[in-house]
Amino acid sequence: MHTRLADHIDASHIDASGRGELEAILRACVHCGFCNATCPTYQLLGDELDGPRGRIYLIKQVLEGQTATRLTQTHLDRCLTCRACETTCPSGVQYGRLLDAGRDIVERQAGRAFVDRLKRYVIIRVFPYRRRFALLLKMARRLRPLLPPDLNSKIPPATPQDLWPRSKHARKMGILPGCVQPALAPAIDLAAAKVLDRLGIALLQVENGACCGALLYHLSAHDRALEMARQNIDACVPYLDQGMEAIVSTASGCGVMAKDYGRLFKDDPVYAEKAARFSAAVKDIAEVLAGEDLSCFQASGHSIAFQSPCTLQHGQRLKGLPEAILQKLGYRLTPVGDAHLCCGSAGVYSLLQPDLSTQLRDGKLQALQAARPDLIATANIGCLTHLQTTSQQKVVHWIELLH
Incomplete structure (x- = not known):
């Protein structure tokens, strides 16, 4: 795809990847359309501009100097950032970047309408901060009977917390606390600790850690996201220094x-080396x-339908790894149709694009429940909370099946 970025587009405003990388990404696209075949929103809406190829054209026009409109923004907002298109693309287009x-x-x-701006402001100011989010969730649980059904279903009940194992093993690994998972499902990290x-x-537990920054980064709050990454x-790093x-x-x-921290900080004279070391770990x-x-470990005898999160199979390219572990332990995994498709969680997508x-x-639930499994397992907190709102089967993180 031939392209030339407009001179007035400042690289500092279009991400640290820089003008050259963006031009290379655009030129890599041969507009074959294979990406549309695996795009969830294109399959639902059937609009070229709601598929990766159309969105690439929209972004290309903006980068070449055409003024963006609210309609342009709507089509980009509808993207789940599931990156299924990257898995499908024969040219290796880095669409997510x-x-x-x-x-x-x-x-x-283009700016945003007041209500949309307010909603995003609340999300940015609350969700990435675990204490703020925990307080909001606590309040929501108390007000649950007064909330509308759609919102009510998104609030999981509180669960009792067990004690973290006091291990004195020579081998040590670390885990960051994150943002929403400690409040929504504290049993997940605890299960991982017990398994290890x-x-x-x-x-x-790395107590001074923060949100990974993904939620902020995908909502264009790049500076805040990078602060949390730092x-x-x-x-x-001190833990890595200690082995x-x-x-x-x-x-x-x-x-x-x-x-991805290594890439995000590759040009940072202070953090480039530390970020690369962090990401490698x-x-x-x-x-x-x-x-x-x-x-x-031994299987419980339950049949499992595994929902592979987009961030696992398309983002980290670890498709099939948890399933292989579960099968090796003796679990029977039921078939899941269209397993490459997103469940619709996608961070806060379910709050910003509720209909889609x-x-x-x-x-996704229809595909997961088709073979009547005993349980549904997944590998991401967003998918878990999203699916369990209406699932007929219990939804768990797969690591909870091992302890």
């Missing part, structure tokens, strides 16, 4: 962002367990 840059430019040019404890690995890097083997991620969405919990002897999100969730 292009989308983040395009959204940032469009946000600056049985394998002779101490999982250390906080996480600074919190973890910590890995930084474990139990949320695949966070894992994608954390593994980040491992999804499935990557950790794939290299361990799991003979001490609901359609995608309902389609």
